[in-house]
Amino acid sequence: MNALDGIRVVDLTHAISGPTCTNALVQMGADVVKVEPPHVGDGFRHYTEHAGEPLLSVPFASINAGKRSIALDLKTEGARNAFWKLIEQADFLVENYRPGVLSRLGFPIEDLRRRNPRLIVISITGFGQSGPLAQWGAYDHIAQAISGIAALGAVEGEPRKIGLPIIDSFTGYIAVIAALAALRRRDASGEGEHVDVAMLDAALKLANQTVSVHSYTGRTPGGTGNKGFRMVPTSEFYPTGEGWIALGANNQAQVEAMLRVLGEEAMLADPRMADHAARVANYDFVRGWLEETLSRWSAEDLETRLTAAKVPAAMIREVGQIVEHPHMAQRGSIQAVDLPGHDRPLATMGPGFPVDTAERHRVPVLGIDGEAILSELGYDSRQIEDLRNEGAFA
Structure with a gap:
């Protein structure tokens, strides 16, 4: 049995931080329904400069395998009605729009939770739901810059970012921790809640020891480059x-x-x-x-x-050298997923700890599960065709 068997997640996320959260939830057994705009989908589908095919970039595949995809145009009445039906049956809604976007789409947080009092809403943003920076946009390197992490990696005065989207990914995992904590509280109270997760908070959580050093000394630590944390040359x-x-x-x-x-x-x-x-x-x-x-x-x-x-x-080492190491195979940390149109499986990481599951996930083609999901919500074939004709569904 998987830890989250029977849990349904409505995934209204894009890019990295939100999909990383829902990726971990699906790997623990949740049924994740990814809601995407018709024809375009999650913008991360298009990051094919790294690897992949149109609408199926490998970066997208790495954090979306195992999810079911439905393509809904939430600006149409028919799609909004279908989305409400999804919400009524969901345990989680995970979204990473800027604050206020859900309301403009017609789904204010208070209405979501009124429609389904057990719903847990996880909102992931760059800077949180409140505060002077709340409406700022953020990418990973922006979060590294503003949080001081880029300065901590400075070499000869030149700030350096970490060479992968570490804040995006860590924010996603902070959201997983928050989601599981909220689920535990709901088990006890029967009530859902709205959880506010911010990339800046996550970045500073990574830099927690430095935050405390600054608090104690009043000094801002300088860049350390490749020096170890103890600042001793025997650890570099x-x-x-x-x-x-x-x-x-x-x-x-x-x-x-x-x-x-x-x-x-x-x-x-x-x-x-x-x-x-x-x-x-x-x-x-x-x-x-x-x-x-x-x-x-x-x-x-x-x-x-x-x-x-x-x-x-x-x-x-380079990444390719360690993922092919026998240690990784023995631990089972790397999972094989099916990438449509390819004969050989794609390697991707599990949730970060070994899991016992025989299920092999597939990367979802945009909208491929739409009809099945609408049927589960009670739509018959005529109603589904009406949605398609309306442009609400593709």
Whole structure:
């Protein structure tokens, strides 16, 4: 049995943050009905510059497999009536429009919850439902910029964004946590609620330790580049004679073990290497010494030897190198989904933890499940054809 068997989600989301939330819900067993504009669909369907086919980009496929798609033009009366029927049967509505858009479409939050008091509405925005920035638009790099995360990654004064939409994705997972908490409260009270999730809040949650450091010291932490969080040179990225290695020797036992692996135990007698405070105070010396020493090794050999000695370390890999690693296959973290028009399955990540399910999901063609969903709502073939003629449904 899946954790969310019997739970129905109306998915009125697009791009990354909202679909990431509903992606996790479907992977835990929920029936997710994705409502999309006819002919165009979720704009993320068109991100084919990365990979994919028209209306079925691979980025879209990665976070929408397993959902059912219905194409409704919510500006038409017929589509709005069908949407209300969906809402009456739903446990969740997840949406990531700007504040006020749902109301302009004719679905104010209060009306949604009046029509279905058990409904949990998850609203995901850039900056939240209230506050001076509420109407600002946001993409992932905008959230990285305003939250201070881009500044924290600065190198020589130049801000650097993280090279993937990490805030979008993390916001989606914050929304999952919020959804499950709201479902638990509804189990106890019988009442749904409206949950307000913001990308800026999620970004600052990622930077939580830095927020607290600023609160305590009054100082804004500067960019750290590839430095580790403890700011010690024995826990950073280094070039080797072949490849790059990430070292994680943060405490004294790890540093001593690392020096034994390197055959350099004598360095502990150098006062500049003797303890953590000395290594931080003499950063340039320790960094330079490690660069010269590690240049005589390969990253692969170092990874093998250091991890065997219980020192955290890893070669710097590309994504393709790790997804094909036997470790990932053993854990079952990567799932195969069916991509229409392709003979071989598409690899995508599960919910982030192993799940026991035999079901293999497919990526939905725009509107492919529309007739089946309308039939479930009580529409007969004539009424469905009327909706199609009205332009409400495609």
